[in-house]
Amino acid sequence: MSAATIYDVARKARVSAMTVSRVINGGVNVDELTRERVSAAIAALQYQVNQAARSARKGTMRVGMLCGSPGAAYLSDFLLGATDQCSQQGAQLIVEKCGDLDSQRAAAARLIENGAACLLVPPPLCDQEASIQQLDDLGVPIVAVASARPAAHIHAVRIDDYQAAKAMMHHLFAAGHSDIAFILGDPGHAPAQLRLQAYLDAMSVAGMSTRAGRLAQGGGNYRSGLTAARELLDHPERPSAIFACNDDMAAAVVSVAQGMGLRVPQDLAVCGFDDMPIAASVWPGLTTIHQPVDEMARAAVQLAIDAIRDAGRPRHRVLPYTLVQRESTTAGAAH
Known part of the structure; x- marks a missing residue:
């Protein structure tokens, strides 16, 4: 037992x-x-x-973080920002990894036992209703990070994924594209659904119908992007642009296109979302939406510390995004 x-x-x-x-x-x-x-x-x-943990945490404010399965680059940037902000505030960040609800319950219990007075919940846990409900029962403040639609009773920090994806669509329209395909993200990642909806709405408002063979399901990782890219580019009438739900899949599109002898962006424009390191390291560089992960981490920690010090009303912060234009959509674009 x-x-x-x-x-x-x-x-x-x-x-x-x-x-x-x-x-x-x-x-x-x-x-x-x-x-x-x-x-x-x-x-x-x-x-x-746990007497050792009890002795170590006396007089130290602790912020707990539950780590599900975010991308490695995202997690690395987030941890750096969160750790630095905790250090500046005289607090300590403690992290527990979890997967399903049972492991989340045990991980959250360990965090609280070790002195965590508030929990940071990044994706995908922050958008799972059962996950948030379970954490509510613990009686500590919760800060959802990058949630698509954070519950009103918890603290949250995010960008506006819907408006950011619409901005990317308008960028493609301005570059002369009307036949645009979209690679969907992980079905369990709620912000990915907002990005898809923005794509569909932008096409509709512009009077451009979404043709058959213009939507492909991805899983959020590079390998799934390869499969989705081949599906779209093997179509008898290829699209002129592909908007992938994140940078890993967009980088995969560039690889598949170049393997087929297509020039990016002359024959195919490609764009992604998040502005992870891969976006600037592939060639041509990816046009993408910059999600300020470091700032989001710092804001999340500050919300947590404020909640620990003063249990006031939940606060939601929406940080600005930036459309970063690189060579994958416009030849000769500046980094």
Whole structure:
């Protein structure tokens, strides 16, 4: 049988995990009956307090982060920004990896046991209703990062994915393209659905119908982009431009096109989204939407720290995006 967690104690005592943490650490904002109920639950479950972690966190504000499966480049940039912001604020970032709901529950419990007073929830967890509902039960503030439609009762930081994707479509229209294909992202990534909707709406408003063979399902990674690109470019009437839902898939499109002897952008314009390092390292460089991951990480940490210090109303911050024009859509474009 696995060892009891702080979450198990909270459920048995019918309180939040944060209340259990307060009892363990001698917090004053707990009434005596609740303190006794939590103590009884600890004894019944033979819960073992992590004394090393308890000693280490005294006097230090801790922000927890649940890591699902975001892209490696995104996660690296986010961690750097979040860690630096925590350092500037005299706080500490602690991270736990998780996958399904059961592992998320255990990971969140470990974070709170180790002193986390607020949880950062990046994609894809931030857009999973069951995931957010489970975290709500822990009784600590939540900050959703890059969520498509963050719930009103939690803190959030994001960009406007819909408007950013529409800006990219207008860029392609201005370059003279009307036959534009789109590679869809991971079906479980909610912002990817907003980007798809922006593509469809922009085509409709411009009076351009989406022809057969102009939508291909990708999975968000480079390999899925290769498959989707071949599907679109093997069509008897190739599109003049392909808008991929992220940079990894857009880079894959460039590779497939060049393998077929097509020139980018003369024969095929290609654009992506996110402005990850691969966008500037492939040739030609990818036109893309810059998502300010470092700024989003810093803003998320600041929201978390503000929430810990003052449990006020949830705040939603929408940061500006930038359309970065490179050579994949316009020959000779400046970096």
